[in-house]
Amino acid sequence: MTDAAADPVYKDIRAAILAGELQPGAPLRQDEIAKKFGISKIPVREALRRLEVENLVTFERNKGATVRQYSEGEVLQLLDIRIALECRALELAIPNMIASDFSDMRTHLTDYAQRTEVAQWSEMNRRFHHMLYEPSGNQPLLNMINDVEARLGQFLRVLVSTASGLERPMREHNDILMACEAGDIKTAVAALRQHIETTQKEVAAFLRRGG
Amino acid sequence: MTDAAADPVYKDIRAAILAGELQPGAPLRQDEIAKKFGISKIPVREALRRLEVENLVTFERNKGATVRQYSEGEVLQLLDIRIALECRALELAIPNMIASDFSDMRTHLTDYAQRTEVAQWSEMNRRFHHMLYEPSGNQPLLNMINDVEARLGQFLRVLVSTASGLERPMREHNDILMACEAGDIKTAVAALRQHIETTQKEVAAFLRRGG
């Protein structure tokens, strides 16, 4: 973060992994990356180590770094973590929501519903969820949600564009938002929880069929 | 982890921070650490960067690393995260608990109650909580709980030995364990939640009095 040379490397590689441009298992050669950015290996290594701690990259001694591959079980476990973090975030956020928050979210959902490009669904979905949690004001919590999101990213992007269509999530998003507007924390949290649990079931089914 | 030279540095400094030997704000000089371990600065930097991503250390450009200082608000927010993660972990763990888990926890609590050394309370408390969550089998979740625990460590160690005594936590621990033995997820989670919320209130009070 404070590190001039490593920072662009970190950002670029991270973005490439999240966008799916770098597939799991892809090797990340230090010299190659260093040359590309016109720097030495040392800041490159620091960027890669950082991604390692974020669980996006794996190091093997004397073999270097590769884009991390998640097992099926881990994906389901990460969704359990999402349930924990996001339900709590929503619970904390609802009492802080104001009129403009609701209208922003409504606008976003309307926009979302009209998008036909499958590629954008994933990003818009992500954005809606974050709008729900931001009023919590709990930055460490929001950061953790982002981290988990990043780890699941590759996987869910594929899933969203195949398994679940647009209708079911949209309906559930609406239900959650309505409960928020009513200030009904219990209902909203229950709806969010079910929303993520359904995703979890879809992932499980997707994997069973050999995704 | 895969990194021979940096690993001992990482472990040592991390342990020193968690044990409170390195106070928040304390500078971590690279050359000094390197000499102490008989290595160069480069692996030292990697160890420190790793601790930075774990939020235990802060870097300032051209000023180096210091042990991170948490603000009062952040401590309370981290406790909100504990509520999220630990309640979920317990929920997932209870269905997997077997007789030996219960007896291990009972034994531990009995042992705990007889300790008179305040210094040990914090560690025994930590251990009990982890025994509750381990049967969840969700390793990524357990790792996150550990991370949050580490960030709160310095703070709670002080608190446990001052604000709350031994009686109240022990009673609550007992309540949680009894609900687990009864297989009553709802009651157990509610009790755990209240347990952490009480800690949160104690921290808030402690800070208000200028801890």
Add this chain to the structure above:
DNA sequence: CTTGACAATATCGTATACGATTTGCAACGA
């Protein structure tokens, strides 16, 4: 005595260099 400018020192960040390990390939023998 205080304050500001400047020099000396300490510390950091990273490029370069090099030994260590792994990987790819080719020559050889079964």
Add this chain to the structure above:
DNA sequence: TCGTTGCAAATCGTATACGATATTGTCAAG
């Protein structure tokens, strides 16, 4: 043909070296 062995190239991990930046101490002017 196929598996082995050994060498060459690729890649890694880290020590050393050095320019850049921050910190500290000194001295002169006010």
